[in-house]
Amino acid sequence: MIAYTLRRLLQAVPTLVLVITLSFFLMRLAPGGPFDLERPLPPAAMENLRRVYGLDQPLPVQFARYLGALATGDLGPSFSFRDLSVADLFARGLPVSMTLGSLALALALAVGIGLGTLAATRQGGAADRLVGLLAALALSVPSFVVAPLLQIAFGLSLRWLPLSGWEGGAPSHLVLPVITLALPQIGAIARLTRTSMAEALRAQHVRTLRAMGLPPLAVARHALRGALLPVVAILGPLAAAMLTGSVVVETIFGLPGIGRYFVDGALNRDYTLVMGTVVLVAVLVLLFNLAGDLLSALLDPRLRLGA
């Protein structure tokens, strides 16, 4: 298991190098720069800025420097947030995004698995069809439509919850963003769980349990262990979807997370900030993929990590 984990981490290195190389050169080959303001800077000042940030060096030198700094964990200074390094920005934004993401993931898993199980145990019934419809709806209504609707309903009309803002992570400020972020994943997880649960309920050991007279709930609990495998397997893509979704959710609800920093950074051509975010997201996705595979192996002895 440990050897497997190490090997997987090692295999992630080429992926990361590819991510870094691609995004570095893509950004630098594009026209425009971080210091293009509405009113152009005097040439001398521009020259100075470029020298301070090392942008006057040839591209390969800059790339080598960036890689060298990255190897020591230095993500560089931010170009658009003066006096702050990218690491500083992440130190502020990451807790916000992590809180949001983990709560949404927990909610999506709980509700999605619950609904999927319900639908699978009542196949063809009204509950099944209702869950199917809701899941399709959750998958088809984009978060940037859900968010304004929730804001109108609970923020403006009912005045139960604040419209936007973070306020240090006050629970009332978290409710709407977490729901918005979780909703499409609830749909995806519910559908996946329904399919795999329906299959698990047909398995022989589950039939035996039912024949032995176990109550339906206990039977479902046994079937669930096998049915959860596909859900665990999509943990990586799920995390990626959460990270993507958080860009929209953080923008709409005005949350100071890394998704917002990414959009602002991209619009301001903040090379280091965008690079840092892309690297961070890639690392997170890789870790979640690994976590999904390890969990699958724990749940299913057939997938023991020998090879």
Add this chain to the structure above:
Amino acid sequence: MSALASPDGPRRVVPHRVPPWRLALGRLARNRGAVAALAVLAAVALACLVGPFLTGHAPERAYPDLRQLAPGLAAEPGPERLGPALERLAFRMRARVEAYAVAEGRLRLTLRADRPIEARSLVYLPRSDLFGEATVIERAEAGHRLVVEAPVRRLRFPLGTDVHGRDLLSRSLVAGRVSLLIGLVATAVALLAGVAYGAVSGFLGGRVDAVMMRLVDILYALPFVFFVMVLVVFFRASLALILIAIGAVEWLDMARIVRAETQALRRRDFVRAAEALGLSTLAILRRHIVPNTLGPVTVAATLLVPRVILLESFLSFLGLGVQEPQTSWGVLIADGARAIESAPAMLAAPAAFLVATLMALNILGDGLADALDPRGR
């Protein structure tokens, strides 16, 4: 299906039977949800194609006096809007409204001013979008008092107007063209790339396959949406770039599906026979492998279209995608989200179009999957 015909023509007598695709089509036709989805899609596509010619408004035509109208079937300008609009127009003509009345679609307006009213200032009336050409009926008190008549225009905005007074129905339909176009073209790009890559990888097998799939694995782990965003922001978003970027992202799934199918087909007798007959690799791929992967590929492509449309509107919502004066559902939804307090219809109209299309495509994709593989359910 052409795939079932052998390359050298039918020599042996094949017992008559219904081809599998006909069976699948029959199963699809019995799926009420899928048929309804197909109808919705056809309706949306048709409306987007011909609708903008029928609404009576050019999508970019702005009516400054008719901003943020609520949806409705009443003709504009309605009686409650005439008074204020006339006050504004009279102010521009340096006159006051003394009286006005509307009868049989014609406005009779009496203006009064401290100085003689110039006849040419009457052009303000037709310019306002609300009235037609004005004619002077009566000139009294040396031009200080003027009675004019002008036809009142009757404009209809079934879905209301946006912050600039543009017809939302026309805009939603034109935006739909862009969204659907991106959905179809980007899917086609992904389809071609994915099918070619997957078929070659699966058919050749061995070391080539291992290298090709390792590349897909590496690409799979990339945070692609972030990549697309970098691409689109740093190289000015254009329609072509968005198409390529999205297509380039989404071909991976297709490649995996086609590879798996190809590997299974590779061991089948008819492929081995084709090989034994000395057909070239390319010919086998084209005649025997690719046509037989079309079932799962159709399902994947149908489910890919909504994902692509969603990705495009996601980018456009953030202001990174389609740019003015072009518009897409994502752009309109972003506008609507900004004006949600004053004009909820601005969000509702494009969102309804988008959600209906996405849902129909998802349901149709599921229906196709069931129809092509009845064991699945």
